[in-house]
Amino acid sequence: MNNSNNNTPSSPHWLFTQLLVLLMLCAPSTMVQAKDRLVATQAEYKTALKQVEPGDKIILKNGIWQNFEVLFMAKGTADSPIELTAETKGKVILSGQSNLKLAGEYLQVSGLVFKNGYTPSNEVIAFRKNKKQLAFHSRVTEVVIDNYSNPDRQESDYWVSLYGQNNRLDHNNFVGKRNVGVTVAVRLDSKDSQQNHHRIDHNYFGPRPILGSNGGETLRIGTSHYSLTDSFTVVENNYFDRCDGEVEIISVKSGKNRIQNNLFYQARGTLTLRHGNGNTIDSNVFLGNGIDHTGGIRVINRDQIITNNYLEGLTGNRFGSGFTIMNGVPNSSINRYHQVINANINHNSFINLDHIELAAGSDAERSAVPLDSTLSQNLFISPAAPFTLHDDVSGLTFTDNLSNFASKDLNPSMAKGISSKNITMKRAANGLLYPSDASLAQYGASKNLIPTLKQETGASWYPKTEPTVAFQSGNIIKVNATDDELASAVAQAQSGDTLLLNDGRYNVSRILAISKTLTFKAANPRQAIISFERPSLFEIQDNGSLQLDGLVINGLNSPDSAGNSVVRTRKWGMLINYRFEMTNSIVEQLNVNHSFHFFDSGSRAFADMININHNQFRYITGDLFRLNKETDDLGIYNAEYLTLNNNQFEDIEGSVASVYRGGTDESTFGPHVSVNHNVFTQVGLGKRNKTGASLKLHGVQMSQVEDNKFNNSAPIIVEHTVGEPKTRIANNEFNNTASPQVTELVAAGKHTADINNNKVQKL
Incomplete structure (x- = not known):
């Protein structure tokens, strides 16, 4: 058969072939439009930004980018976002005075590390350029902010501020914020940032040191000014690791948010429903392990739902207790305490909480007791009833709850709704405690609850290191009582080392600057005798912690002037918390002049702890x-x-x-x-x-x-x-x-x- 006519210009076969060729030609042209643009300088970055199209990727070359204020402003599409990323994740370091602002639509940032500096503006990362140019449908993922704190601990800034709508913050590491200001804040200060539907998930909120003042929240959603506005932010599958900044770890100050499947590990403070109505707190795990001031959930305002949460080993009390329901202020102003009304608290496990505070904060101002609220099918396990009632709790209806402590220890209205039973608890495969008796499964959190694990959060390529170095965890350096040997040993030592002082008299001619974790220990107790010629023997500086063991310290050779001290911190403005310990030592003859002190803290210096045990202090004028x-x-x-x-x-x-x-x-x-x-x-x-x-x-x-x-x-x-x-x-x-x-x-x-x-x- 002759098929030559099938390829004539008018034949169907010819037309189909031409269409295929046309499609093949078009497909490569679409792919060509998406470009990877590797840039090595800030000027190259700005040029690339002017040229980007949907689907393009700007790649920062590996290295340290010093003082780089990144403006990532572009417009991608849902199918073809525009990306800003690192040549190798974790190898692009933004340091000095660097920050990031992203504005536009469908943007994605990944792989960057901020450390060794602090933001020159109010935020390290802001989902906006300015008040009018915000970010929408954009994402920051696998970005690290590591100890990127303003050196003035009372100078406020935020590490991340979310503006706009439908943005995502996920798989990031936020570790070591030391100055005032929220680590991550959701801002609702314009119409385009309200009802925002942001998602904050799978982030590692690493240790945040005790701030020693207000302003140390880890996450805040809204502010009191916009607290009657709904945010619809979802916070899920995050790990809050020893976030100790202040009493509020998460401060919810808006409505209709969902906080779910997060894990709080040895975190001092609470998840606080501070302002706003209709929030849901679901399937979170709080593990205190008996650490001081570890807390759970604090309830304020209307229509809050607290369900399927697991809380264990929390020691906090008052506003930082394992579980707190607050009193409100009648006709409260927007920034005070609104009355708890219609709270639904069900299927939660409260295991070995030292304190559950009801109608907390009751005083002449906070006199509005909780109303129309229900606690049902919760499990309370404790050696004794943990409840403290600060006011009338008749507005809290307890229905079908279970405990292992005697009902006689409860308020009569509560006792009707909390059954007492001898309960044996056993850890399940998820690591949480549940009643061994399967017939009690309806009480407390579900066995299907899956705690979020640390390794499931943050950037997988960035290590989650311990925040402090333990005393006597490094090498032992032997020191003799010869000129300047002690000062030389301090200079050469590494953090965690122990300087072992042999017997003898040490006369120190310079102030020993302590900028690492060091121990000074006598080889034979009280046979190493130290005097000093400067106004102080030790000055604790940032990154410094000091331990003294078995020494004799005297002031015989100190300057004949007022105001000397054996140990001092920097006189003003330390950023990093320190530790000081002294044991089995003698401090004497600090009396060459008046006001000779032993330990003198400077302003804006903060000690996590000062432990002084089994010492003698004598003949001291200050x-x-x-x-x-x-x-x-x-x-x-x-x-x-x-x-x-x-x-x-x-x-x-x-x-x-x-x-x-x-x-x-x-x-x-x-x-x-x-x-x-x-x-x-x-x-x-x-x-x-x-x-x-x-x-x-x-x-x-x-x-x-x-x-x-x-x-x-x-x-x-x-x-x-x-x-x-x-x-x-x-x-x-x-x-x-x-x-x-x-x-x-x-x-x-x-x-x-x-x-x-x-x-x-x-x-």
């Missing part, structure tokens, strides 16, 4: 621990924990400790002061001791002074301010020493301190 520099009354203070145990204080003209926290803010947990089993002899009686006290505690939140002996010393003076401070002074001997003085500076009426079983006698 104070021992001066943690009183934040007198601007902004709720800022100098140390979270001060612990003095089993020490002897003799002939100290100043106070042993002066700790100050002023202002009316209630967003922090500290300071904490613990003074136990010490002997005070001739303490605080010097004419220059302005405190008039052996211990002066102003605004301290937790004070424990027990089993001490005070001989011929100035009194303990405590001044309570805000935050319902807890003070216990018990089982002490006061010989020829006045009784403790406690004053309430804010609350009306008699002081709230627990003062009992002390012996007061005149010699």
